[in-house]
Amino acid sequence: xxxxxxxxxxxxxxxxxxxxxxxxxxxxxxxxxxxxxxxxxxxxxxxxxxxxxxxxxxxxxxxxxxxxxxxxxxxxxxxxxxxxxxxxxxxxxxxxxxxxxxxxxxxxxxxxxxxxxxxxxxxxxxxxxxxxxxxxxxxxxxxxxxxxxxxxxxxxxxxxxxxxxxxxxxxxxxxxxxxxxxxxxxxxxxxxxxxxxxxxxxxxxxxxxxxxxxxxxxxxxxxxxxxxxxxxxxxxxxxxxxxxxxxxxxxxxxxxxxxxxxxxxxxxxxxxxxxxxxxxxxxxxxxxxxxxxxxxxxxxxxxxxxxxxxxxxxxxxxxxxxxxxxxx
Numbered sequence: 001x002x003x004x005x006x007x008x009x010x011x012x013x014x015x016x017x018x019x020x021x022x023x024x025x026x027x028x029x030x031x032x033x034x035x036x037x038x039x040x041x042x043x044x045x046x047x048x049x050x051x052x053x054x055x056x057x058x059x060x061x062x063x064x065x066x067x068x069x070x071x072x073x074x075x076x077x078x079x080x081x082x083x084x085x086x087x088x089x090x091x092x093x094x095x096x097x098x099x100x101x102x103x104x105x106x107x108x109x110x111x112x113x114x115x116x117x118x119x120x121x122x123x124x125x126x127x128x129x130x131x132x133x134x135x136x137x138x139x140x141x142x143x144x145x146x147x148x149x150x151x152x153x154x155x156x157x158x159x160x161x162x163x164x165x166x167x168x169x170x171x172x173x174x175x176x177x178x179x180x181x182x183x184x185x186x187x188x189x190x191x192x193x194x195x196x197x198x199x200x201x202x203x204x205x206x207x208x209x210x211x212x213x214x215x216x217x218x219x220x221x222x223x224x225x226x227x228x229x230x231x232x233x234x235x236x237x238x239x240x241x242x243x244x245x246x247x248x249x250x251x252x253x254x255x256x257x258x259x260x261x262x263x264x265x266x267x268x269x270x271x272x273x274x275x276x277x278x279x280x281x282x283x284x285x286x287x288x289x290x291x292x293x294x295x296x297x298x299x300x301x302x303x304x305x306x307x308x309x310x311x312x313x314x315x316x317x318x319x320x321x322x323x324x325x326x327x328x
Contacts, residue, residue, distance in 0.1 A: 011315075017086070019076065028130050028260065030153030032059055036067035037076075041085075057323065066156045073156070074126040124163045138173035139166060145177050149184045160206050161191040165198055171207070178212045186223055222251045224255055232264050233274040243276050262294045296308060 016038070020026060026034070035057050040048070050061045057064075068084070071077045080195040107170065116298055124132075133140045142162060146154055154162070165176045183189040196221075201207075206215050225247050226239060250260065263282045267275055291297060 014044070016041060017076065025074060025076070025126070028126055029074075030067075030155070030191060032057075032063050032153070033067040033070045035059075036064055037071055044175065045139060061096060063155075069156050070126065124167075126162055129159055132167060136173075142173045142180075143178050144167065144199050146180055149181065157191045161194055165194070169198070171201070174209055175201075175207065175212045178209070178216065182216050182219065186220075218252065222248050225251045225257070228257055228260065229264075232261070235274075238265065246276050250283055253283075254292065255283055255287070256293060258294050259283070259286065259292065262297065 020037070030039075036053065036059075039053060039057060050064045053064050054061045060219075068077070072084075072087075073117070075087045077084045120278050133143055143154065146158065146162060150158075160178075162176070165171045165179070166173055169181070176198075179201065180189065180194060183194050183197060200216060201212070204211075204215065229247060230236075230239075260283075262277045263286075264274075266282060267279045271278055286292075286297075
């Protein structure tokens with residue numbers, strides 16, 4: 001007699017490595033990363049192009065690449081150039097409970113080491129990220145805040161950036177949280193921009209909440225000034241670095257929007273075109289003379305007219321004429 005099991009609906013099944021659950025990847029990995037792994041496991045011997053996977057899962061090609069990179073960094077997969085296989089670490093090391101990783105010794109703010117860390121290619125393994133998140137309430141809050149602001153799980157590059165901010169350069173979590181909230185508020189929450197802002201804060205010694213609040217206020221004023229001038233000049237592209245520097249200096253000097261408008265109008269009337277250097281000369285001359293509002297310009301004009309007027313009266317003219325001709 002032959003014996004067999006009729007699997008029925010189970011006939012089409014595939015295995016999922018137990019380490020996915022044992023090492024807490026069901027919690028750490030995003031839904032997209034899990035979906036990509038399951039799809040690859042379901043079709044192990046089929047060459048699947050990124051665009052095909054993206055189309056089937058309703059995600060972008062970048063999300064597919066990010067997911068594959070996650071599983072490689074997690075030492076679940078090995079390989080390159082589209083050919084992957086189970087990592088030897090999965091087979092040679094028995095499943096173990098995750099161990100909380102000690103927080104790295106951070107470097108001091110405002111040091112060359114901290115600035116170098118922001119431009120480095122340091123990669124934190126998923127286990128190390130999990131150790132930091134599980135071992136620190138502050139870091140977990142930072143990651144949770146980012147996901148809430150983004151409205152989705154963090155991507156690979158974003159997780160790496162957050163880890164660089166708090167563990168590589170030692171930015172306090174509450175300050176890092178204010179930094180990412182500011183970036184989201186101005187719609188520039190990219191790893192590159194967050195690192196650029198972090199570099200500015202490091203060089204300026206922004207290492208606590210009051211300093212961060214003051215810096216954010218300053219940055220918002222600059223951002224508002226840039227937007228206003230773009231609208232005035234009819235510019236759709238980004239300002240040059242030199243132009244941004246001028247705008248930042250005008251904002252830091254406390255020049256009001258109304259005064260910017262006045263300088264713009266004078267520039268256009270005198271030159272017939274937008275000219276940042278011309279505006280810069282006007283604004284700096286005004287600040288030098290204590291002018292911070294357009295109303296002061298009118299008062300100054302009246303004063304200048306008065307200073308140019310003759311200093312003698314009509315009666316004085318009559319007296320001089322009399323003295324000159326009295327003996328004739």
